[in-house]
Amino acid sequence: MQSEPAIRADGLRKAYGDVQALDGLTFEVDRGEFFGLLGPNGAGKTTFINVLVGLVRKGGGVAEVFGFDVETDYRRARDRIGIAPQEFNVDRFFPIHEVLEHKAGYHGVPPAEAERRAEEALKTVGIWDKRETRFDWLSGGMKRRFLLARALVTDPELLILDEPTAGVDVQLRRDLWHVIERLNAEGTTILLTTHYIEEAERLCDRVAIVDSGRVVDVSTPDELRSRGTDQVHLTLADRPASVPELGVEGIVETRLDGSTLVVTAQGGGAVAPDLLRALEYEGHEVLDLDIQRASLEEVFVDMTRTEENAEPLGVIQ
Numbered sequence: 001m002q003s004e005p006a007i008r009a010d011g012l013r014k015a016y017g018d019v020q021a022l023d024g025l026t027f028e029v030d031r032g033e034f035f036g037l038l039g040p041n042g043a044g045k046t047t048f049i050n051v052l053v054g055l056v057r058k059g060g061g062v063a064e065v066f067g068f069d070v071e072t073d074y075r076r077a078r079d080r081i082g083i084a085p086q087e088f089n090v091d092r093f094f095p096i097h098e099v100l101e102h103k104a105g106y107h108g109v110p111p112a113e114a115e116r117r118a119e120e121a122l123k124t125v126g127i128w129d130k131r132e133t134r135f136d137w138l139s140g141g142m143k144r145r146f147l148l149a150r151a152l153v154t155d156p157e158l159l160i161l162d163e164p165t166a167g168v169d170v171q172l173r174r175d176l177w178h179v180i181e182r183l184n185a186e187g188t189t190i191l192l193t194t195h196y197i198e199e200a201e202r203l204c205d206r207v208a209i210v211d212s213g214r215v216v217d218v219s220t221p222d223e224l225r226s227r228g229t230d231q232v233h234l235t236l237a238d239r240p241a242s243v244p245e246l247g248v249e250g251i252v253e254t255r256l257d258g259s260t261l262v263v264t265a266q267g268g269g270a271v272a273p274d275l276l277r278a279l280e281y282e283g284h285e286v287l288d289l290d291i292q293r294a295s296l297e298e299v300f301v302d303m304t305r306t307e308e309n310a311e312p313l314g315v316i317q
């Protein structure tokens with residue numbers, strides 16, 4: 001089983017009535033990878049995660065975790081997964097260290113070991129001093145920390161994080177990243193869904209862009225960004241009378257903004273030297289050059305733009 005990927009989805013389908021939440025979802029996550037799942041609201045990310053952890057029954061296709069089918073081999077698949085879900089679904093009547101011990105016990109960890117793991121998990125996320133508190137009494141940020149601790153208490157090989165930093169402040173987000181990055185460096189496979197694209201960009205080895213229940217693309221964040229267009233701003237000593245014709249390959253658009261020439265191009269860094277040469281040849285003096293790289297966000301919005309979600313939020317027709 002060593003060669004099996006951490007996650008394999010092949011032609012995965014799930015319908016809720018008329019809504020096709022998963023429509024042939026196909027991709028793999030390698031062992032040890034930090035993998036991001038990006039997609040607009042309703043793309044099917046949570047449904048996919050729920051299929052993996054056995055909360056939703058798939059309609060068709062393959063879903064495996066470390067080679068174990070998530071339905072026919074549920075126990076072996078599920079015991080390898082730790083999940084920090086989007087929703088707070090926590091037992092509210094026990095002190096949080098007990099919640100963790102129960103969780104570990106449920107996954108077959110003996111009591112003494114469960115106690116040790118609960119302590120370790122609470123210390124890892126920095127809320128050991130709150131161990132006797134009930135979940136409801138924790139602040140919002142501490143609740144997020146606790147969900148991560150609960151995911152860690154079974155020492156999972158695959159950690160699934162569904163919007164782990166939704167609504168948390170910058171400092172806590174950094175703390176959580178730090179913990180998650182360390183776990184990944186130690187070999188834990190991470191599946192992360194997030195709406196913070198810079199988070200995916202910074203953390204993930206690869207990301208899958210999901211839309212309408214299908215994978216639109218799987219790439220490294222760098223590859224994805226290179227599909228967008230960059231903007232090269234060239235400040236000229238003299239304002240040209242008209243937009244210069246430069247004849248450089250890769251240019252998508254050229255316009256003038258005062259005495260600054262704004263060139264939109266595929267691969268701005270690569271095009272910049274040719275632009276400088278062409279402008280010099282035409283007799284222009286370049287005073288300053290600034291390259292603004294395409295953001296992953298722009299590429300993402302372009303890839304997932306559809307008739308339905310093209311309207312800005314708040315527009316009622």
Ligand SMILES: Nc1ncnc2c1ncn2[C@@H]1O[C@H](COP(=O)(O)OP(=O)(O)OP(=O)(O)O)[C@@H](O)[C@H]1O
Nearest residue numbers: 016019020021039040041042043044045046047048
């Ligand atoms: N229990 C359910 N019953 C009916 N429809 C559902 C159910 N759960 C999800 N859906 C629908 O399935 C589609 C996919 O939803 P899902 O929650 O998986 O998307 P998501 O990518 O996680 O979205 P978000 O980013 O908003 O969390 C949506 O159209 C949603 O309304």
